[in-house]
Amino acid sequence: MRNILTILKDSELVWQFQQFFGVRKVEQIEHVEGGPWVVREAGQGRGRHRPGSCHGKKTNTDKPSDWLKNTDEGTKNEGEADLRQRNQWIGDEDTIYSSGYSSDGGREESNTIVYEITNYFWYLLFRLGSQLGDENFYAFFFSFWFWNIDGAVGRRVILVWNLVMYIGQGMKDIIRWPRPSMPPVVQLETKWALEYGMPSTHAMIGLSVPASVIIFTMNRYQYPFLLWVAIASTWCVLVCSSRIYLGMHSLADIVVGLILAVLLLFIVLPIVHYGDYFLLSSPLAPSVSVTLSVLAIWFYPGSDKWTPARGDTTVVLGSYLGTQLGNWLNFQVGIIQGVPVPPPYPILWPTFHQYGQTLLRVIIGGVIGVATRAVFKPLSYLTACYILETDTHTLKQQEYHVRNKKKLAAELFYKFLTYTAIGFNVCFVAPVVFRVLGCERPSFYTEL
8 A cells, every 4th residue: 555655646647647738848947956946837927936846855935925025125034033944855055934935935046947838728627626626615615505505405515524624634734745746747836835735635625525415415305316426526526637737736645535535424424414403403502613613723733834724724614613603593593494395305496586686695695704804804813912912013024933823823813713703694694684685595494
């Protein structure tokens, strides 16, 4: 098994996949042996650089949002050396922030891979596939389910997403396998480049979410089962292949992610299904959910460097907790009640008028979500700084580091509260607003 994983981990396999689907290296310029690598699309300026890792070594990379700041300001933050960490795999002259961002990114001697896309059909398709495993997509996906399709299924699937994401993200910081090295790989995405790669949480979610949707609807609705299995399979394959195409995961990351997702579903699905009524009806449900969520954040596996994984996992936990609290309150005040007709139910496709109401709910709900984030994010960050007895401006200027406990605590605090509030408003406040405005979905009140 170890030998198989070693073979599947090979970055050359990723590069061969990229080549097959139209990624071509135009030029490979190595200024510093063993130095960091950036990528640039042919015909674009330095602003299109994408950071990556050098072949066979861990290296520092640039944070896109800070690249110009680092270039223009030079050594402005030299006094914050205690918030930096040195990469053990590169020379003593190179410093690296714990986030993995280079302190001298954008320097002229950076090793550069110039690439071009020869087939934009595959490029756009795989970009779409990658979005199907992204947190931003699932923010829309779950909101749409609650507002327009079926809250009962939505409650179960979002809990599956929450549990699988937490386990997958935690395992990344325990295993600590690097992503495919560059070169030979051309990393076409930087959003997740700072996280470790094993296992692929995109692959885990790309399998577990569509699979759980089918499992929770197959006895609830009348629909062509094989057709939806084919759609779910296509979804999963597209998500997994997109991660290889973008150079973000090896075959080993994908395979292990899929196997782990299958094993977890056997455990998670019964717990989610039979625990749903308890989470709706029990007076203890809110305290249990809040306690477990806080403990999950507190005992999240530590890492040897700062990565976005813990913050992203906190967003997931907060989002789920908010929806759970909103649904619990809906049940407690009598908004959600049982339907007298047992399943399975026929799928009733909306009329033209109902399509308009669907669009209206999405727009109004989206405004509520954006407004909630705009209010809660700064307020919760200020609250965190007050509790930690630190200055907001000073804390924001500091670099992320595993030893900077105050900055980490403030980040987790504001993300948890902000996304808990968003989730609550999605499931409780938004449906109330829909009802007041006369665009509610009637079946929302009967979905147990």
